[in-house]
Amino acid sequence: MSNPITPSSAEPVVTATDPIPVPVNRIPTPATTPPDILRCAYMEIVVTDLAASRKFYVDVLDLVVTEEDETTVYLRSFEEFIHHNLVLRQGPVAAVAAFSYRVRSPEDLDRAVAFYTELGCRVERRAEGYVKGIGDSVRVEDPLGFPYEFFYDVEHVERLAWRYDLxxxxxxxxxxxxxxxxxxxxxAVAYMEDLGFRVTEDIQDEAGTTYAAWMRRKPTVHDTAMTGGDGPRMHHVAFATHEKHNIIAICDKLGALRMSDVIERGPGRHGVSNAFYLYIRDPDGHRIEIYTQDYYTGDPDNPVVTWDVHDNQRRDWWGNAVVPSWYTDASLVLDLDGEPKPVVSRTDDSELEVTIGADGFSYTRKGDEAQGFKLGNTL
Amino acid sequence: MSNPITPSSAEPVVTATDPIPVPVNRIPTPATTPPDILRCAYMEIVVTDLAASRKFYVDVLDLVVTEEDETTVYLRSFEEFIHHNLVLRQGPVAAVAAFSYRVRSPEDLDRAVAFYTELGCRVERRAEGYVKGIGDSVRVEDPLGFPYEFFYDVEHVERLAWRYDLxxxxxxxxxxxxxxxxxxxxxAVAYMEDLGFRVTEDIQDEAGTTYAAWMRRKPTVHDTAMTGGDGPRMHHVAFATHEKHNIIAICDKLGALRMSDVIERGPGRHGVSNAFYLYIRDPDGHRIEIYTQDYYTGDPDNPVVTWDVHDNQRRDWWGNAVVPSWYTDASLVLDLDGEPKPVVSRTDDSELEVTIGADGFSYTRKGDEAQGFKLGNTL
Amino acid sequence: MSNPITPSSAEPVVTATDPIPVPVNRIPTPATTPPDILRCAYMEIVVTDLAASRKFYVDVLDLVVTEEDETTVYLRSFEEFIHHNLVLRQGPVAAVAAFSYRVRSPEDLDRAVAFYTELGCRVERRAEGYVKGIGDSVRVEDPLGFPYEFFYDVEHVERLAWRYDLxxxxxxxxxxxxxxxxxxxxxAVAYMEDLGFRVTEDIQDEAGTTYAAWMRRKPTVHDTAMTGGDGPRMHHVAFATHEKHNIIAICDKLGALRMSDVIERGPGRHGVSNAFYLYIRDPDGHRIEIYTQDYYTGDPDNPVVTWDVHDNQRRDWWGNAVVPSWYTDASLVLDLDGEPKPVVSRTDDSELEVTIGADGFSYTRKGDEAQGFKLGNTL
Amino acid sequence: MSNPITPSSAEPVVTATDPIPVPVNRIPTPATTPPDILRCAYMEIVVTDLAASRKFYVDVLDLVVTEEDETTVYLRSFEEFIHHNLVLRQGPVAAVAAFSYRVRSPEDLDRAVAFYTELGCRVERRAEGYVKGIGDSVRVEDPLGFPYEFFYDVEHVERLAWRYDLxxxxxxxxxxxxxxxxxxxxxAVAYMEDLGFRVTEDIQDEAGTTYAAWMRRKPTVHDTAMTGGDGPRMHHVAFATHEKHNIIAICDKLGALRMSDVIERGPGRHGVSNAFYLYIRDPDGHRIEIYTQDYYTGDPDNPVVTWDVHDNQRRDWWGNAVVPSWYTDASLVLDLDGEPKPVVSRTDDSELEVTIGADGFSYTRKGDEAQGFKLGNTL
Incomplete structure (x- = not known):
């Protein structure tokens, strides 16, 4: 039986099974089996003023403190049962120290070591873990320059899902x-597919230039995405709420606290992922997304949605403008010595440039010329 | 007992009982009693392509058709029991034919005639009404040049509040x-106060220039507002939804229909009124607001909230930019002969100019200089 | 022009202009003008354990404390600008000390004195008010035995509408x-109409027995309702939330606090009023309703909705059972000496008896016999 | 590192890794590898009046018709991309013809054949599939008597996630x-664990009697649950909405259609799963749940929540009563010849009997005796 994709009536959305072009300078696929990654589990970020960051994440965003000491705060979300989803660590330079994934078993740490060793990456393993609450773990500088961590062993804490009093x-x-x-x-995508990730959505142009791709292990739209730009850098880390009004409540609270200027973009509805979103910036400029309601992607033949970079609804389904800083700003990442990784410039076309301003071109309806009163048209 | 207003901790919000400066060239207060106005009841708009407008209001916005013929469509909202809240009439020039208010009794029509006659306005009364469903009514060209209508007699129709199947x-x-x-x-405010309206909120600067004022008869934040600009023109007409997600659903539907370019501003949270809002434009450019959740204002000493025009949260509590078209575009209004009223330029400062761009100045926190990545800062 | 009411397709709903039968033993209509009542403003309740009640209303329901002392707590809601909406006063017997209404002007207090004096009621006026925050006020034992209060003068406090941080x-x-x-x-209705109230909805049977009526001053479905039963007693006091999810959050919190047994009825959708509701009981058994989204009723010819007492969707639109305690339990009310008023039995049919159990009869669709698995059918 | 489970402060909730007692008469574990099941995918139900059922599922519940003919309707949900999630087939006896799961690959069908053959079950495979849209598939009568189906090959259809116009x-x-x-x-649980399912929550009493268990493949609380009672029967099939207000809208619509008597239980918040729920019954009495917002369970050491059968918040977090029909009614299931399977009685204690009525015992707070006005206490 054939599996014809019925094209969506939302015309510029194209679906296909494997839409990303073959990379020119492919990272070789390791012969070894990759670790079986469950999900993105936590991010460790370096902040330059721990008190200010604690206030932002705990007093404003209401993340739950699992544990803290003078230099570090361990935070989790309400439905989490592992020790933390975010680590704030005091340091001299705002940056990301680790993108940390949980794997299915302790043996997957051995697989991670073998996989990245074969790739020629720097690999370190610590039986006692790198941060509190996490046991045996592996950290690597991956082929793209990102500090990736893998762990299985973790301290369980109370899942606060039923604690509506809190x-x-x-x-x-x-x-x-x-x-x-x-x-x-x-x-980047080819390497991530070797690591076991699957593409769910992406943004391209007619020439096949790929601007971004979303990839998942758990069956949501993504555990991580690759956004084209100068890197390696961290674009954002995203937390989910139950419903859309929860995201609006965060905006309202920021207004009441006279902190509305931390709202960078949104709230809005994404085209890609179909989720409702908000982007805010923490005291160091690290970008946080608040996100709700994407869709199930767990089937191996889950249709891949490819968006035209010129479709003005791809990044915001309502066509609202993407602020330039959202394209240009991102956080440095650290190597395993804690030093910032040098940033390499993107040479492919920039999404910002091809979509906004005099040289850009975006449409609401394919074939119609860009027009109207949207702020994005006037930049 | 004194009634000291406890200042809100949201610092730039000032409350006072009668905040609007006395106008220089005041319209004389009539000696006669004004009509007892219940509420804004409907707007009659002229559209240049009735089929296109019907599609917009009925198929996209899901307003209910009470009745229609070849040149006119009568629309109402789900909780309304009078014949209509919006009349679409085919005509050569997109404009507003009537801002229509319901009054408490038939005798209030006599009062309206006397009130506007004393003001020297053109006044017409028709026992059979101007539009279907409405009986005896009075239309005037008011001192500001707006076509105002007053009526009591109206055809009742089914209140669809319980019709969740629809x-x-x-x-x-x-x-x-x-x-x-x-x-x-x-x-304008002084005249409207003579007509029985009360100010609930307004926007001023430190010099006392008034940029806008909100006034009510029914105990919500407003039945109408006066926005400073070239006029007389109609800025928008607003319909309420039950909850915020209903407004988001309208945006999502517009995206699905590839009509996101009709979204002019929002969704967002207003500072003024505290309501959640969205502005869209119909096929003729008439502006529609979708609005939910302002507050009770029915007490005679209801505190008036005066916003600083430089407060970047006054128009959008989240500090998101107001698109320039929102300040500049508005619909013509018709005189009682159906001819567009000439537009008179505003000579006071413009809110657009004092708040956006090189000569403007807006703050998130009073005393802080404007900065950050908001689109409004880059225009 | 005639005003034919289009019958709702929800068949057993009947609308009419004046549906309540003329009472047999009518309370004479005073010749004097009644006070111009704005709205229900606050209730003063006597609680037997102030600490327990404070915990319930402040820590569980999150009402805002305006002021408190050793015997009394003054509470308000987030959008209120007057001193309080609820007074908790420590006392020996759980009861209601005052149903308090705000009037339009100080002169309306004189009108209240004259109105109730003419009715032969006990009337007391105190220039300094009965409770903190309230100035000159009048308390009466009304013809139905209820302690009613009227006031205009009141201390203003911060309207917390914009305080989303709280x-x-x-x-x-x-x-x-x-x-x-x-x-x-x-x-009761005839007397309340003399006082200036208007009926918006009511419950009757085919014989014209009236089981309950809803009456308003402000343009919502009610400022108070009269429920048929042994009285004078207080059935409940209701606070509004913005949206339905807020009511669900209260239920969820009560579950987390292992206090779910204070939930007496709901959440659900009312037939009468069309509002979303929840009934809970405070530590003394005083009943609180949480309520959201009824409709505008401010026009003088607002259609009155008369529900058949046998319509199983009248009290709960989803047909879910009304628990017997909801019909039988209510709070005592106090006379002006602070003594509980004797309770007089209802002699008309009881809604509980005619609708539930072996002798009752309720239908989902008129003409269909009651059946199915609803708990209400099995009681 | 040890993984101590911090007990929830919601006292009667106990978490453990493997809480279900070892069964006495265990079904032997096959030596062969089970099929790799992705998720529950669709249910095929036999209905006795196809027109009535189509009206219920399409006109009332708004499921999407993928395809239909004179005897069969194929329905899907808005975010689905496979051909259907529910098949309605006209037949003489209301029953369930198949519980159908999607597997990861075509090879998993061979594994399913081997697995059930080893179990001694009746196994049938059809290369052309049993219903339209599904290709090669295996149907079995499983050891518990249920008609289980497994398939990989399926026709893709438009995922309507972005079709907000619909x-x-x-x-x-x-x-x-x-x-x-x-x-x-x-x-049942031991066999399902052999098939690759994992328990997420369960209900037991102090003696270790197990009343129900929830088990998952995809990382939600369940793909199926086993409810103790006379079986094999189908208790319900559940569809998800995005938010809670969507479920309330279904109730409101049922009221408007005068179909509120199809609401059997809810809406409410589950204790088990923490989801918001509603149970309704279709024209044949098949039970449908509408469900939203449980939590991620995909980690192998996901904490298992064991609820005390006497905890009155286990089935409804708000302590609202479970109607007896919910415990007693269920749909017959068919064997592979289309004949109803005989029903075997439960011999363990019944949850209905141990929790409701004179012999039952439920508490809101452990140690407190049952009391109060809840309907459940009066049955």
Whole structure:
């Protein structure tokens, strides 16, 4: 039986099974079996003013403190049962120290070591873990320059899902995904597919230039995404709420606290992922997304949605403008010595440039010329 | 007992009992008693392509057709029991033919005639009404140049409040308010107060220039607002939904229909009124607001909230930019002969100019200089 | 022009202009003008354990404390600007000390004195008010035996509408209405109409027995309702939330606190009023309703909805059972000496008896016999 | 590192890794590898009046018709991309013809054949599939007597996730789970664990009697649950909505259609699963659950929550009564010849009997005696 994809009536959405072009300078596929990754589990970020960051994440965003000391705060979301989803560590330079994934078994750490060793990457393993609450773990500088961590062993803590006496209007219930900036998206995707990830959606142009790709292990739209740009850098880390009004409540609270200027983009509805979203910036400029309601992607033949970079509804389904900083700003990442990784420039076309301003071109309806009163048209 | 207003901790919000400066060229207060106005009841708009407008209001916005013929469509919201809240009439020039208010009794029509006759306005009364469903009514060209209508007699129709079999995700349940553009806001407010309206909120600067004022008869934030600008023109007409997700559903539907370019501004949370909002434009450019959740204002000493025009949260509590078209575009209004009224320029400062761009100045926190990545800062 | 009411397709709903039968033993209509009542403003209740009640209303329901001392707590809702909406006063017997209404002007207090004096009621006036925050006020024992209060002068406090930093998931934003138990509903309604109230909805049977009536001053479905039963007693006091999920959040929190047994009825959708509701009981058994989204009723010819007492969707639109305690339990009310008023039995048919159990009869569709698995059918 | 489970402060909730007692009469574990099941995919039900059922599922519940003919209707939810989630087939006896699961690959069908053949079950395979849209598939009568189906090959159809022009207020977006009635829950669980399922939550008493267990493949609380009772029977099939208000909209619509008597239980918040729920009954009495917002369970050491059968918040977090029909009624299931399977009685204690009525015992707070006005206490 053939599996014809019925094209969506939303015309510029194209679906296909394997839409990303073959990369020119492919990272070789290791012969060894990759680790069986369950999900993105936590991010460790370096902040330059721990008190200010604690206030932002705990007092404003209402993340739950599992544990803290003078230099570090361990935070989790309401439905989490592992020790943390976010680590704030005091340091001299705002950056990301680890993108951490949970794997299915302790043996998967051996597989991670073999996989990255074969790739020629720097690999370190610590039986006692790198941060509190996490046991035996592996950290690597991956082929794209990102500090990736893998662990299985973890301290269990109370899952606060039923603790409605503690919920706040904007309660964050789950870590949803990471988003990484890298110059060559097809090259990054091919490596991530070797690591066991699957593409769910992507943005391309007619020439096949790939601007971004979303990839998953758990059956949501993504555990991480690759966004084309100067990298390696961290674009954002995303937490989920239950409903859309929870995200609106966060905006309202930021207004009441006279902190509305931390709202960078949104709230809005994504085209890609179909989720409702908000982007805010923490005191160091690290970008946080609040996200709710994407869709199940767990079947191996889950249709891949390819968006035209010129479709003005791809990034915001309502066609609202993407602020330039959202394309240009991102956080540095650290190597395993804790030093910032040098950033390599993207040489492919930039999504910002091809879509906004005098040289850009975006449409609401394919064939119609861009027009109207949208702010994005006037930039 | 004194009634000291406890200042809100949201610092730039100032409350006072009568905040609008006395107008220089005041319209004389009539000696006669004004009509007892219940509420804004319906707007009659002229559209240049009735089929296109019917599709917009009925198929997209899901307003209910009470009755229609070849040149006119009579529409109502789900909780309405009078014949209509919006009349679409085919005509050569897109404009507003009437801002129509319901009064408490038939005798209030006599009062309206006397009130506007004393003001020297053109006044017409028709026992059979101007449009279907409405009986005895009075139309005037008011001192500001707007076509105002007053009526009591009206055909009752089914209130569809309980008809959840007919509701759609973005169901509009009530006409909430009008918004008018006029050059001299204090002059307009003084006349409207003579007509029995009360100010609930306003926007001023430190010099006392008034940029906008919200006024009510029914105990919500407004039945109409006066927005400073070239006028007389109609800024928007607003319909209410039950909840915020209903407004989001309208945006999502517009995206699915590839009509996202009709979204002009929002969705967002207003500072003024505290309501959740969306602005869209119909096929003729008439602006529609979708609105939910302002507050009770029915006490005679209801505190008036005066916003600083430089407060970047006054128009959008989240500090998101107001698109320039929202300040500049508005619909013409017709005189009683159906001819467009000439537009008089505003001579006071423009809110657009004092808040956006090189000469403007807006703050998130009073004393802080404007900065950050908001689109509004880059225009 | 005639005003034919189009019957709703929801068949057993009947609308009419004046549906309540003329009472047999009518309370004479005073010749004097009644006070111009704005709205229900606050209730003063006597609680037997102030600490327990404070915990319930402040820690569980998140009402805002305006002021408190050793014997009294003054509470308000988030959008209120007057001193309080609920007073908890320590006392020996759980009861209601006052149903308090705000009037339009100080002169209306004189009108209240004259109105009730003419009715032969006990009337007391105190220039300094009866409770903190309230100035000159009048308390009466009304013809039905209820302690009614009227005031204009009141201390203003911060309206917390914009204080989203303080909101909780179940935030109560407004006092919505009272509900009173009285033996003879038509007699009560006629008196309340003399006082200036208007009926919006009621429950009757085919013989014209009236079981309950809803009456308003502000343009919502009610400021108070008269429920047929042994009285005078207080059935409940209701606070409004913004949206339905806020009410669900209160239920969820009660579950998390292992206090779910204070949930007496709901959440559900009312037939009468069309609002979404929840009934809970405080530590003394005083009943609180949480309520959201009824409709505008401010027009003088607002259609009155008369529900058949046998319509199983009248009290709960989903046909879910009304628990017997909801019909039988209510709070005592105090006379002006602070003594509980004797309770007089209802002699008309009881809604409980005619609708539930072996002798009752309720239908989902008129003409169909009651059947199915609903708990209400098995009681 | 040890993984101590921090007990929830919601006291009667106990978590453990493997809480179900070892069954006495265990079904032998096959030596062969089980099929790799992705998720519950669709249910095929036999209905006795196809027109009535089509009206219920399409006009009332707004499921999407993928395809239909004179005897069969194929329905899907808004986010689905495979041909259907529910098949309605006209037949003489209301029953369930198949609980159908999607597997990861075509090879898993061979594994399913081997697995059930080793178990001694009747196994049939059809290369052309049993219903339209599904290709090569295997149907078995499983050891518990249920008709289970496995397939990989399926026709793709448009995923309507972005088609907000088609959404209705109560849109069903995903098939969430099945629920089966079987006499011996531990025996059923042990077999399902052999098939690759994992327990997420369960209900027991202090003696270790197991009343129900929830088991998952995809990382939600369940793909199916085993409910103790006379079986094999089908308890319900559940569809997910995005938010809670969508479920309320379904109730409201049923009221408007005067079909509220199809609401059997809810809406409410489950204790088990923490989801918001509603149970309704179709024209043949088949039970449908509408369900939203459980939590991620995909980690192999996901904590298992064991509820005390006497905890009155286990089935409804708000303590609202479970109607007896919910415990007693269920749908017959068919063997592979299309004949109803005989029903075997449960011999273990019944949850209905141990929790409701004179011999039952439920508590809100452990140690407190049952009391109060809840309907459940009066049955």
């Amino acid at each position: 919920y706040t209007p904007g309660a964050l219930v789950r870590l949803d995904h990471f988003n990484q900036v890298t110059p060559d998206v097809p090259r | 509701y759609t995700p973005g169901a509009l349940v009530r006409l909430d308010h009008f918004n008018q553009v006029t050059p001299d806001v204090p002059r | 909101y909780t998931p179940g935030a109560l934003v407004r006092l919505d209405h009272f509900n009173q138990v009285t033996p003879d509903v038509p007699r | 959404y209705t207020p109560g849109a069903l977006v995903r098939l969430d789970h099945f629920n089966q009635v079987t006499p011996d829950v531990p025996r």
